[in-house]
Amino acid sequence: MxxxxxxxxxxxxxxxxxxxxxxxxxxxxxxxxxxxxxxxxxxxxxxxxxxxxxxxxxxxxxxxxxxxxxxxxxxxxxxxxxxxxxxxxxxxxxxxxxxxxxxxxxxxxxxxxxxxxxxxxxxxxPAGAIGGLDAIAAAANAAITEVTLTSRKNPKALNKTNTEETIVYEGTAKEAARLFPREMNVAATLALTVKPVQVKVKVVSDPKVTRNTHEINVKWRYGEMQLRFANDPHPDNPHTSALAAWAAIQLLKTLL
Ligand SMILES: NC(=O)c1ccc[n+]([C@@H]2O[C@H](COP(=O)([O-])OP(=O)(O)OC[C@H]3O[C@@H](n4cnc5c(N)ncnc54)[C@H](O)[C@@H]3O)[C@@H](O)[C@H]2O)c1
The missing domain is CATH 3.40.50.720 (NAD(P)-binding Rossmann-like Domain)
Incomplete structure (x- = not known):
C-alpha cells in the first residue's frame, strides 16, 4: 500500500x-x-x-x-x-x-x-530598474499630487552622440516609453503604479555618467519622497539596467 x-x-x-x-x-x-x-x-x-x-x-x-x-x-x-x-x-x-x-x-x-x-x-x-513602488503605491491610495522622474544616461545608452549634457525628452511617461521603447520602460512602470496620476518625465543624455540614473520625486498628501537609483548598464545591453533582470528574478521566486 x-x-x-x-x-x-x-x-x-x-x-x-x-x-x-x-x-x-x-x-x-x-x-x-x-x-x-x-x-x-x-x-x-x-x-x-x-x-x-x-x-x-x-x-x-x-x-x-x-x-x-x-x-x-x-x-x-x-x-x-x-x-x-x-x-x-x-x-x-x-x-x-x-x-x-x-x-x-x-x-x-x-x-x-x-x-x-x-x-x-x-x-x-517587477519594479525593474527602480524600486520603492510599495511606498509610492501606498501614497497613491491617499493622494499623490506630483510625480517626476528624471532619467540620466550615457549617450551610448540612448543611441545619441551628444558631447554636452542634453535634455533629449520632457513630457509624459506614456510618450517617453513609446519614444524610448528599450530605455524608458521604467517611466511606464512608475505610471502603472500611480495611475491615473500623470508622471512628468525628463530624459537627460549625459556623457559624464556611466550609470543609468533614475531620480523619482513624489509629493503626496502626507509628505514627500525622493528615490535615486544608479544602475550599472547590463554588460551585454547598455540600454538595459542590470537591476532589471534581478528584479524579474525576485518576482519570479514569489510566483513559483
Ligand atoms: N521594466 C524595466 O525596468 C526594464 C528594464 C530594462 C529592460 N526592460 C525591457 O525588457 C525587455 C528585454 O530587455 P533585454 O535587455 O533583455 O533586451 P535584449 O534586446 O537584450 O533581448 C531581447 C530578446 O528578445 C528577442 N525578441 C525580440 N522580439 C521578439 C518577439 N517578438 N518574440 C520573441 N523574441 C523576441 C530578441 O531576439 C532578443 O534576443 C526590453 O523591452 C527592455 O526594454 C525593462
Whole structure:
C-alpha cells in the first residue's frame, strides 16, 4: 500500500516549468539564475524570434532547456510562470494568448501595458530598474499630487552622440516609453503604479555618467519622497539596467 501511494504521489508530482520569451540580456541573467538554483524549477522553455539566440542560451546551460518554435508551443508546455523579456511589440503581439493561458505572466516591457487592459491578476510587472513602488503605491491610495522622474544616461545608452549634457525628452511617461521603447520602460512602470496620476518625465543624455540614473520625486498628501537609483548598464545591453533582470528574478521566486 505504502509503495503504491508513493508511486501515485510520484506520478502526480507537478513539474514546475518556467517559460521565457526573449533570450537576450535579461533572459540570459534569468536562465543563469535558474542554472545556479537561485530560482528553483524543473524545466525552462524558451522562445526567441531569433532562433540562434535561443540555441546559444540552451548551449550555455547544463539545466534542461526546451526550445519552443512559437509562443503557442511555449504555452502548450504549460509553464507555471512566463517571463516576457523581448520587447514592447512582443507584448502587444502575444498579450491575448498570454492572458488566455493559465500561466502567471511577468512583463518586462512595461511600456506596452499602458495601452492594454492590465486588470487581469495574472499580469505582473517587477519594479525593474527602480524600486520603492510599495511606498509610492501606498501614497497613491491617499493622494499623490506630483510625480517626476528624471532619467540620466550615457549617450551610448540612448543611441545619441551628444558631447554636452542634453535634455533629449520632457513630457509624459506614456510618450517617453513609446519614444524610448528599450530605455524608458521604467517611466511606464512608475505610471502603472500611480495611475491615473500623470508622471512628468525628463530624459537627460549625459556623457559624464556611466550609470543609468533614475531620480523619482513624489509629493503626496502626507509628505514627500525622493528615490535615486544608479544602475550599472547590463554588460551585454547598455540600454538595459542590470537591476532589471534581478528584479524579474525576485518576482519570479514569489510566483513559483
Ligand atoms: N521594466 C524595466 O525596468 C526594464 C528594464 C530594462 C529592460 N526592460 C525591457 O525588457 C525587455 C528585454 O530587455 P533585454 O535587455 O533583455 O533586451 P535584449 O534586446 O537584450 O533581448 C531581447 C530578446 O528578445 C528577442 N525578441 C525580440 N522580439 C521578439 C518577439 N517578438 N518574440 C520573441 N523574441 C523576441 C530578441 O531576439 C532578443 O534576443 C526590453 O523591452 C527592455 O526594454 C525593462
Amino acid at each position: 505504502k509503495s503504491q501511494s508513493n508511486q501515485s504521489t510520484k506520478a502526480t508530482k507537478m513539474v514546475k516549468k518556467i517559460g521565457l520569451i526573449g533570450c537576450g540580456a535579461i533572459g540570459t541573467v534569468l536562465a543563469e539564475a535558474i542554472e545556479r538554483k537561485l530560482v528553483i524549477c524543473d524545466e525552462l522553455v524558451v522562445f526567441d524570434a531569433d532562433a540562434a539566440k535561443a540555441q546559444k542560451l540552451k548551449a550555455s546551460l547544463t539545466f534542461p532547456v526546451k526550445i519552443a518554435n512559437s509562443v503557442d508551443q511555449l504555452l502548450a508546455a504549460k509553464p507555471k510562470v512566463v517571463v516576457e523579456a523581448a520587447g514592447q511589440q512582443a507584448v502587444r503581439d502575444y498579450f491575448d494568448k498570454l492572458v488566455a493561458s493559465n500561466a502567471e505572466i511577468i512583463i518586462m516591457s512595461t511600456g506596452a501595458l499602458l495601452s492594454l487592459n492590465v486588470d487581469d491578476p495574472k499580469i505582473h510587472f
